[in-house]
Ligand code: NDP
């Protein structure tokens with residue numbers, strides 16, 4: 001029977017850096033969250049015993065992959081099991097943003113609802129629209145699948161190469177510039193990488209329609225938030241819905257939070273009870289497989 005000693009940070013709050021550096025000393029395996037930055041300092045603190053890192057996330061931009069690779073450490077992560085939950089949340093955020101749900105709820109509570117008025121709280125609908133998905137991966141495709149039945153006319157996507165699976169949603173592979181010019185809704189679902197960091201900047205928003213809605217459920221750093229603020233206040237785009245920001249949490253006095261046309265959620269894409277349970281189990285199983293030298297249920301190819 002395989003036995004291991006567990007050093008546990010027993011809290012839902014992120015482990016303080018100093019505790020992480022101390023706790024990881026001599027460990028053979030490390031289970032972490034996306035809020036833990038696993039860089040050379042942590043790997044050095046762990047020392048040569050460390051053979052496996054298992055993150056409870058599909059995103060791995062918090063891991064210093066080059067350093068990990070150099071040390072021949074294996075990495076486990078949680079693809080697929082959170083795809084449906086994240087796609088659902090993306091659709092919910094898109095609808096909430098486009099149809100101005102937070103504003104409407106606020107008006108009901110504050111007494112701003114005086115009567116039915118022809119143009120009051122009008123927004124944008126999906127029926128007959130063009131949707132552009134940046135990064136048609138697992139989540140991007142699951143979002144597209146869910147949006148099509150709303151009557152979306154064209155589904156455009158951009159990325160590094162065309163995807164055969166796009167056929168399922170009649171997806172058209174187009175250059176990013178065409179996607180931005182033609183889409184009524186732009187959904188970002190690519191991974192954060194040096195290539196995608198700051199991708200959504202002034203030039204990006206300038207190419208979008210003034211009536212378009214921007215949605216990001218990937219990582220905050222894909223967006224230049226100053227440029228997004230400018231675009232939203234100057235009427236360059238109609239609205240934005242963000243599940244991810246820089247930093248997280250976004251300070252409560254951040255200018256984006258003062259805008260009615262910006263809906264910000266606290267990184268809850270995968271937050272259903274069942275998904276988080278499955279993610280936790282997969283993360284533990286990846287770790288155990290890494291420790292015993294077996295095949296992991298979900299190993300990141302480095
Ligand atoms: P996938 O790897 O399946 O999809 C990522 C997609 O991004 C791939 O299709 C990839 O294309 C594409 N991509 C990479 N580089 C670029 C680029 N330069 N321009 C456009 N597209 C690019 O991952 P998932 O769909 O499972 O997850 C995507 C991301 O969503 C995660 O990395 C994570 O950051 C985020 N996420 C957020 C959640 C939340 O709670 N808000 C929950 C879960 C995930 P290619 O295949 O060609 O590399």
Ligand code: DGY
Nearest residue numbers: 056057058059082270
């Ligand atoms: C991930 O898995 O990368 C998400 O951001 C949280 O589920």
